[in-house]
Amino acid sequence: MAIERTLSIVKPDAVAKNVIGKIYQRFEDAGLKIVAARMVHLSAREAGQFYAVHKDRPFFSELVEFMTSGPVMIQVLEGEGAIAKNRELMGATDPKKAAPGTIRADFADSIDANAVHGSDAPETAAVEVAFFFPGMNIYSR
């Protein structure tokens, strides 16, 4: 399988719970490397742009409100099949449906406050990495 990069976000609920390190440990234990990272308090404009694909969905305003409710930790993960691997580690969007042992099963409270974001395909991963790390050198290792 190819080495990929994917965009991951530890959302405001998980940052507030002080579990960034526990979540990072799961990435590393699964063989994913953190090759870029920054903590950001998103503006409504940035959150809306980032989740623009959902702008006509009924939950869009709640999503933007939640994503701007506190700082988030944003990282690029690199590794074999990183996009699917990260989605597997995250678990289903709704923590009630997330498989035991996944990040959302263990750390998420609700479908809104669901601890993490992960790119869902190679195309979105490329766009999302460029959105948060524009023109930056990211070092493979």
Ligand code: RTP
């Ligand atoms: P994410 O983009 O954050 O990684 O989450 P995802 O792929 O698992 O889910 P997605 O369909 O992309 O939805 C983005 C975020 O919107 C919220 N959502 N609420 N109330 C609802 O039915 C609903 N559906 C989605 C979730 O917080 C989800 O993470």
Ligand code: MG
């Ligand atoms: Mg998504």
